[in-house]
Amino acid sequence: MTQRPLSAIVLAAGEGTRMRSSRPKPLHLLCGRAMVLYVLDALAQLEVRRAVVVVGHGAERVTKKLLDAAPELPLEFVEQPVQRGTGDAVGVALTAFGPDELDDTEADVLVLPGDTPLLRASTVAALVEAHHATDAACTLLTARMDDPTGYGRVVRGRDERVVRVVEQGDATDEERAIDEVNTSIYCFRASVLGPALRRISPENSQGEYYLTDVVEVLAGAGYRVSAVVADDATDTQGVNDRLQLAAAEAELRRRTNEAWMSKGVTMVDPDRTYVDATVTLAPDVTLFPDTILQGRCVVGAGAELGPNTRLVDCIVGAGAVVENTVGHVAEVGEGAHLGPYAVLEPGSSVAAGARPGPFYTAVST
Numbered sequence: 001m002t003q004r005p006l007s008a009i010v011l012a013a014g015e016g017t018r019m020r021s022s023r024p025k026p027l028h029l030l031c032g033r034a035m036v037l038y039v040l041d042a043l044a045q046l047e048v049r050r051a052v053v054v055v056g057h058g059a060e061r062v063t064k065k066l067l068d069a070a071p072e073l074p075l076e077f078v079e080q081p082v083q084r085g086t087g088d089a090v091g092v093a094l095t096a097f098g099p100d101e102l103d104d105t106e107a108d109v110l111v112l113p114g115d116t117p118l119l120r121a122s123t124v125a126a127l128v129e130a131h132h133a134t135d136a137a138c139t140l141l142t143a144r145m146d147d148p149t150g151y152g153r154v155v156r157g158r159d160e161r162v163v164r165v166v167e168q169g170d171a172t173d174e175e176r177a178i179d180e181v182n183t184s185i186y187c188f189r190a191s192v193l194g195p196a197l198r199r200i201s202p203e204n205s206q207g208e209y210y211l212t213d214v215v216e217v218l219a220g221a222g223y224r225v226s227a228v229v230a231d232d233a234t235d236t237q238g239v240n241d242r243l244q245l246a247a248a249e250a251e252l253r254r255r256t257n258e259a260w261m262s263k264g265v266t267m268v269d270p271d272r273t274y275v276d277a278t279v280t281l282a283p284d285v286t287l288f289p290d291t292i293l294q295g296r297c298v299v300g301a302g303a304e305l306g307p308n309t310r311l312v313d314c315i316v317g318a319g320a321v322v323e324n325t326v327g328h329v330a331e332v333g334e335g336a337h338l339g340p341y342a343v344l345e346p347g348s349s350v351a352a353g354a355r356p357g358p359f360y361t362a363v364s365t
Helices: 035-041 059-069 086-096 099-103 121-133 190-197 213-220 242-262
Strands: 006-012 050-055 075-079 108-113 138-144 153-156 162-166 180-189 225-229 273-275 291-294 309-312 325-328 342-344
Touching: 006 035, 006 086, 035 059, 050 059, 050 086, 059 075, 075 086, 086 190, 099 190, 108 121, 108 190, 121 138, 121 180, 121 225, 138 162, 138 213, 162 213, 162 225, 180 190, 190 213, 213 225, 242 273
Parallel strands: 006 050, 006 108, 050 075, 138 225, 273 291, 291 309, 309 325, 325 342
Antiparallel strands: 108 180, 138 180, 153 162, 153 180
16 A cells, blocks of 8 residues: 555553453454454555564463464564553564664554454555555544543544543543544554653553553644544454453454355354354355354355354365254265264264264264
């Protein structure tokens, strides 16, 4: 989209205490993939030269997962050992950049939270495009919400320029009435980010360094701060607890099912069909209600699965019929007819064309 140098910072250091889990927050699964991987996917329409990931809680696990699962995007990792706010996290991330990069007036830096799995690549691309079009020092992605409770409010001044972002706990009654909220997704001119960070302080209700305070610093210094309102506020939703995780999962499943149906897959009842993002389906596959496909399942053309079938890491050949079946790490040959009430144990296989009948259990040989 642009030849201007662009880097990204992904904030993935949070513990996520409201998740009530020993699993690091960025690694919670949605449709079979770690949450933070969807954030990296949102960079797909941009020429990002590298992404710096700020890790903290479970740093080793997060680092390993990203290196294993996102090899195409150049990744670097820096650790924020003590979480002192988003401003501090970005300051830590900047230690990965050289002086020439930070002084480059033509370079830009995207900042994204690692807990926004619904963020679309087109939304991030539109943010960067607007940043260039307005020649801003900083451009925020914002959203309008009927109930903005808990979000930082975007305060605009003359010419609709952004003046500051005020957090809920520090906002006046008038500011709390604003329905435009900050999504914590930004594009900065690289050369102004570091100096602005050095001017913020933790004098607020949380005692943290807010990245949002950089907005007021830049605006007060005469720089242009712009904002782009997301077309769909759902895209910008963060995940902070299990309820929000389930809501994000439902939306991702809807998008996944729509994508497969547009490619020639039949889902008799999409609302009762669960397909992980890691599954591969051929055209003319039919999925009946209450079919669950997880992991690295591969299903051949014309196969029929379900109802009431759950397969994990299985291969199903073209034209096969699998109904009322549970299977893990198994293979069903082309044209085979399996079920009802069949079980595929790990390592087992059903020969092409086989029809073993009801209540069959396939065991590893």
